[in-house]
Amino acid sequence: MRIMIDARMGHTRVGMGVYVRGLLRSLSKIDKENEYFVILNKGKKDNFIPLQDNFHKIYTGVTYSNYLKRDLWEQIYLPILLNRYKIDVYHGPNYILPLFSSKKMILTIYDTISFSNYGWYKPVSRYRVQKLLSLSAKKADKIITGSEHSKKDIISILGIPEEKIKVIYIGVDEEYKVIKDQSKLNLVKAKYGLNKKFILHVGSLNPRKNISRLIEAYNKLPLELSKEYQLVLVGGKGWRSNEIFAKIEKLGLNDKVLFTGFVEDDDLHLLMNAASLLVFPSLYEGFGIPPLEAMACGIPVVASNTSSIPEVVGDAALLFDPYNVEEMSVAIYKALTDEQLRNDLVKRGFERVKYFSWEKTAQETLAVYNEIYNSIGD
Structure with missing residues (x-):
């Protein structure tokens, strides 16, 4: 199976970055067989990507900060990459999927904040996220979220069937432990x-x-x-x-x-x-x-x-x-x-x-990859 994961936020400390880093590190420990193609920001820290034969780096100069270029890249160029690398399953841990690709898609949705409290987003950003998240959620073959609470919100706010959503808890990095020095x-x-x-x-x-x-x-x-x-x-x-x-x-x-x-x-x-x-x-x-x-x-x-x-x-x-x-x-x-x-x-x-362990997060996520891959042709 050939899996592509968008890890452009992996160099950041925000929740999305923590999730991507922890997931990739743990997948590398439990999966030596499937091929992973990881999208990264050119010039940003990428030392969280495992140095092993089944992990491959793909760089882009399109960052998250330029919304217009980012949206065009994800909707036009990303489908080309999916075909070029003969990807079987694409995992988007960033709310947005390439809407015009026929590949199997998994979407991670952390929350539905943009729909809930209007004062927490700039108006333009809120509208953009709402539209793209709604379309991506419907496009996805499977949605991963981090809590039962978020699952309920996704069902009620986005109208997604319960059976399409899998709750997978996030882990805690190993360096977070008691330091006595x-x-x-x-x-x-x-x-x-x-x-x-x-x-x-x-x-x-x-x-x-x-x-x-x-x-x-x-x-x-x-x-x-x-x-x-x-x-x-x-x-x-x-x-x-x-x-x-x-x-x-x-x-x-x-x-x-x-x-x-x-x-x-x-x-x-x-x-x-x-x-x-x-x-x-x-x-x-x-x-x-x-x-x-x-x-x-x-x-x-x-x-x-x-x-x-x-x-x-x-x-x-x-x-x-x-x-x-x-x-x-x-x-x-x-x-x-x-x-x-x-x-x-x-x-x-x-x-x-x-x-909460990253190994468990990775095992449950890999099971979702296998489920979606095995449905190809259905």
Whole structure:
């Protein structure tokens, strides 16, 4: 079987990139027979592609940032590539499929955010994603999604039959584990200017991540706690991120809230180990990887009680209403000050993260490839 996978987002830290990297690495460990043709961005990091005979790299200069060129490339040139390399099954982990190809298609849909909350997308981007996602979902022979919650949304919002959707949970990378070498943790703290204990948030700065309310919740902590703990925001600037910096300025928290921008995985797992707490206040997630990564690193997690998050974290996180700033602040306070609760959350986190492995993700995905391949000619 000849499989093509679009991995142009594989060099990024966003959820799509984490998914592509983890999937490809694990497929290489369990599958030495099928041929994989992996599409990559020319000039971007590609060291996540396995160096073995059945994995082949295909480069393109068309990136995700130029929507017009990207759409034309996917709808006109990608079908040519599928024919040129005699591909049997195409896997699009980026919401969009080549609509005019007759090849067998698998689509990964992480969420249906563009249909749900209009304030979270630029209007033009929202319309584009809605149209292309709807058409791609109908085109797909099979849809993979990361949670039962997302599956229900795909059924209700996109009108896709339940039997066409397969839920496959995402794994946690091996480097996310407890690091006991204090010198490594001290070095990463010094690198990012951290001289206090800190509360960590990981995610792009956009309205869906609910960071403005997180800052308000942090500001409501008792003064002695906010003096003891910094709030560290890890992630790139996104749509309407200026509102977040305006909030920090308004509340006079410039010395207490630190923005790092994107952080490489080599640093991120160390920052998670050095943190006292991970807060995940998102209003909507199709899955949500950072809470599991934090649990694997042995730090307690407090998180939203919305969308797929309770499904992912189970009983291993302290949940709160993300629209209720007071409730969020109380959850943070408890997780910082109640030692018994902290220990319990860490213990439960270690157990919870055992349910999520990239090997299992790869095995279940390979089973979908085989199912679709075996249907050729039907």
